[in-house]
Amino acid sequence: xxxxxxxxxxxxxxxxxxxxxxxxxxxxxxxxxxxxxxxxxxxxxxxxxxxxxxxxxxxxxxxxxxxxxxxxxxxxxxxxxxxxxxxxxxxxxxxxxxxxxxxxxxxxxxxxxxxxxxxxxxxxxxxxxxxxxxxxxxxxxxxxxxxxxxxxxxxxxxxxxxxxxxxxxxxxxxxxxxxxxxxxxxxxxxxxxxxxxxxxxxxxxxxxxxxxxxxxxxxxxxxxxxxxxxxxxxxxxxxxxxxxxxxxxxxxxxxxx
Ligand code: HEC
Ligand code: HEC
Numbered sequence: 001x002x003x004x005x006x007x008x009x010x011x012x013x014x015x016x017x018x019x020x021x022x023x024x025x026x027x028x029x030x031x032x033x034x035x036x037x038x039x040x041x042x043x044x045x046x047x048x049x050x051x052x053x054x055x056x057x058x059x060x061x062x063x064x065x066x067x068x069x070x071x072x073x074x075x076x077x078x079x080x081x082x083x084x085x086x087x088x089x090x091x092x093x094x095x096x097x098x099x100x101x102x103x104x105x106x107x108x109x110x111x112x113x114x115x116x117x118x119x120x121x122x123x124x125x126x127x128x129x130x131x132x133x134x135x136x137x138x139x140x141x142x143x144x145x146x147x148x149x150x151x152x153x154x155x156x157x158x159x160x161x162x163x164x165x166x167x168x169x170x171x172x173x174x175x176x177x178x179x180x181x182x183x184x185x186x187x188x189x190x191x192x193x194x195x196x197x198x199x200x201x202x203x204x205x206x207x208x209x210x211x212x213x214x215x216x217x218x219x220x221x222x223x224x225x226x227x228x229x230x231x232x233x234x235x236x237x238x239x240x241x242x243x244x245x246x247x248x249x250x251x252x253x254x255x256x257x
Contacts, residue, residue: 022071024104026097035102038095046085051106056086060106062155065171069153073100107155116238121246124239133227136250143204144227145174151248159247163240164232166225176226177201180218181211191221 026035040049046056053059062068066076077096080088089096125131133144150159161168175191177199187209189201199219200210213219231240 022069022074024070024074024097024100026094027101027104031098032101032105034095035098035100038091038099039102042089043099051103059103060155061158062107062153063158063169064153069149070097070100070104073103104152107152116241116243116245118242118245118249120239121242121244121249124235124243125246128231128235128239128243130243142206147247148250151250154247156244156248159244160240162227163235163243166227166229166231170223170225174225176222176224178218178220178222179211179216182215182217184217194221 039047039051043051043056043059046054047059048054051058051060057065064072066072066081074093074096076086077089077099078091078093080086089099125134125136131140133141135142135146136148138148154162173190176188177191178186178188179199180186187201187203189203189209191199191201192208193200197214198210198212199216200208202208235243
């Protein structure tokens with residue numbers, strides 16, 4: 001019994017590490033319609049009839065600050081967001097999955113109007129070395145976010161902005177820590193955790209570092225992106241459109257959204 005509980009906890013912990021693995025089981029047109037109904041009665045007062053936002057943020061543009069995987073949405077909707085007006089919804093997971101499916105249908109609608117050629121975009125993704133930092137379907141570097149489901153979780157506007165103005169909206173997970181310890185060694189990595197006395201970050205080789213701040217000679221956190229900010233100058237408008245079309249086409253296999 002106890003082992004089962006432990007197992008369940010491990011499964012949840014693993015799921016939290018690999019959120020992309022949790023696939024929404026309720027995505028049929030009927031599910032989306034049922035999700036829309038619940039959304040209109042429970043969520044629209046704050047998020048608007050089409051998720052366009054009001055007291056709560058826009059949910060239609062595919063831009064989520066509290067996590068953008070399906071599982072993140074499920075958790076945020078079920079549990080609410082502590083310390084904010086966002087309440088928890090005490091419904092069965094199935095009913096919440098239906099709401100997630102409805103939100104995704106809004107995201108997909110805003111994705112549909114992207115111009116550009118996804119095949120040329122796929123070529124550019126390799127030739128412009130995006131793949132050096134980003135993985136798609138397991139292939140590529142790990143410095144930047146995995147883009148395997150970019151089209152499902154991000155609107156074209158968001159993707160476009162990420163390319164031409166990477167510093168506009170950097171998630172805390174990609175804030176850059178620079179520091180020097182007592183022996184003079186310098187470190188750089190992504191901030192994992194920070195409190196008054198200690199800091200933890202993960203470096204480019206994915207090694208975890210933890211320091212008491214008192215031991216550091218120099219310590220700085222920059223909310224800027226490690227992604228090159230020169231694409232606006234080096235890519236043509238057409239190339240950017242092609243890249244956005246390619247990224248927008250990246251969805252979970254078999255999804256018809
Ligand atoms: C009383 C107003 C209110 C209601 C009702 C409400 N929300 Fe929210 N919601 C908010 C606010 C405010 C936030 C932003 C919290 C923050 O980040 O400060 C939020 C955040 C969220 C987020 C996270 C957005 C992000 O950027 O990650 C999701 C998803 C969400 N709401 C979905 C829902 C759904 C689905 C429902 C209905 C079941 C719902 N909300 C009902 C006010 C509300
Ligand atoms: C040197 C590494 C590096 C290169 C090269 C790079 N990126 Fe990034 N990229 C990042 C990092 C780090 C982030 C996360 C910080 C941020 O939001 O800017 C990011 C963020 C993004 C995002 C936002 C992802 C999300 O969901 O938040 C997109 C889209 C993106 N990059 C596309 C591209 C494209 C297209 C190219 C090639 C033209 C490219 N990147 C080249 C490192 C890189």
